[in-house]
Amino acid sequence: MSSLFDAVVDEDTLALARGGDRVGLERLYRAFERAVFTLARRMTHCPDAAADVMQNTFLRAFRSIHQYRGEAPFGHWLRSICATEALMHLRAGRRFLELFEPAEIPDEKEPAVEDICQFDLEKALSLLPPLPRSVLWLYHVEGYNHAEIAALCGKTVSFSKSQLSRAHGRLRQLLADDAQGAPAAAPLRPPLRSLL
Known part of the structure; x- marks a missing residue:
């Protein structure tokens, strides 16, 4: 199954990010922001909570990027961090009550x-x-x-x-x-x- 987390990250970008370079970190953020937000949104079912989880995911990933060894694709490592952050958020009870938010429906009559x-x-x-x-x-x-x-x-x-x-x-x-x-x-x- 193809995933937004399967985006390919080149070694130059990883090297920049590991060195704390803003350009490298921004490239990683831009490559995976949609994937991280989508997973966080699916797990928390709340856009505000998903935004918090996304922020915490990237903060944690960037602080510990030196621990990424390249044994699996970068996106899979990041996905694991995101899932952990979302579960921590749910366990902490900071979830907003949202029973239903309509999906976007095209501007068609039917x-x-x-x-x-x-x-x-x-x-x-x-x-x-x-x-x-x-x-x-x-x-x-x-x-x-x-x-x-x-x-x-x-x-x-x-x-x-x-x-x-x-x-x-x-x-x-x-x-x-x-x-x-x-x-x-x-x-x-x-x-x-x-x-x-």
């Missing part, structure tokens, strides 16, 4: 089917508790395995599996409620079912 499905997926994910939603996102979208998620959370592999199971169960419940006409969730369509 939204396309893809837009409706994305809209429904966003709403369904917004109804999940923060930790199960984060584990679900890390596992299904970012491609982390349970051992990696457990390490990020400072928990066991069974913790990661139980959080993922909890997220799947809640999504199934939302689907069942929708099928019965309950007002708790918007109509959910096939793209969400592929996560189950």
Whole structure:
């Protein structure tokens, strides 16, 4: 799966950044700001919290860039820092309550089917508790395995599996409620079912 974190970073940029050069640091920031914000937004479900997580991610990465050994792509190292910062943010309880924020829909009279499905997926994910939603996102979208998620959370592999199971169960419940006409969730369509 292709990711915004897969951007290639040249050795000159890394050398500049490791030396504390502003140009090198800015290049890294520009190359990964969207990826970091997107992951933070998905995990916190709050733009303000995502901005805080993004700032903390880059501060931590730039302070510890000398620890990056190049064994994995730079973006993957940065993604791990971002996920850790988002989980720390959630654990600290600094998350703002946002049950639903509409997805952007094109300026057409009738939204396309893809837009409706994305809209429904966003709403369904917004109804999940923060930790199960984060584990679900890390596992299904970012491609982390349970051992990696457990390490990020400072928990066991069974913790990661139980959080993922909890997220799947809640999504199934939302689907069942929708099928019965309950007002708790918007109509959910096939793209969400592929996560189950």
